[in-house]
Amino acid sequence: MKHAWEAWQRARQRWWVRWGVDLAVAALLFMGVMAWQTRHLPGSGTPAPDFQLRTLTGEQVRLSELRGKPVVLAFWAPWCGVCKAESSTLSALRGMVGERAHVLTVAVAYEDEADVRRFVREQGADYPVLLGNDALSRSFQVDRFPTTFILSSEGRIEQATVGYTTRLGLLWRLWRAS
Structure with missing residues (x-):
């Protein structure tokens, strides 16, 4: 019983690691796409053109x-x-x-x-x-x-x-x- 519990704990830890890596990759891709889409727009801190x-x-x-x-x-x-x-x-x-x-x-x-x-x-x-x-x-x-x-x-x-x-x-x- 103890061996099964330890195996389950290791598998669970690996699942969280995989999930965490997937989430980090998705976040990086999302941020990359956002940066690409806004690359030609005025940057942060730029005065907005008045109109x-x-x-x-x-x-x-x-x-x-x-x-x-x-x-x-x-x-x-x-x-x-x-x-x-x-x-x-x-x-x-x-x-x-x-x-x-x-x-x-x-x-x-x-x-x-x-x-x-x-x-x-x-x-x-x-x-x-x-x-x-x-x-x-x-x-x-x-x-x-x-x-x-x-x-x-x-x-x-x-x-x-x-x-x-x-x-x-x-x-x-x-x-x-x-």
Whole structure:
């Protein structure tokens, strides 16, 4: 009986080692892919390019006037399927952070404003949507969607991510920027 118990303990230890190695390799691959996807984006600590854009409701928003709170700034396109999936995540994040941070999105790469309005209506987006342009995309070096920046309360880029990001992922990034 004692021999069987010891054999089981050794096998169990080897299982945890294999599991730990697999987890470490997966984490390294994930981090490598993230680094590759964001390699052309402005780096951490870089001042975010200032802009003034109109919202769908006609208000003017200037990025520099939002200082004092962290900013989640998500660039998207109406034709982007992943952007559609991430839309509910951004709505939920806005509800979770309330007044502690600004959650803004910038629509770019669209044919006309009607495309943006249709996206907002179909996705039930309840976050501010700014109407961006190619010049703004170039200033942030955005060429894939969705691309999300987390800005510090001082207006510096803290993190950037390309592709779908979960609520937990956005909260974690926002927490690190605060």
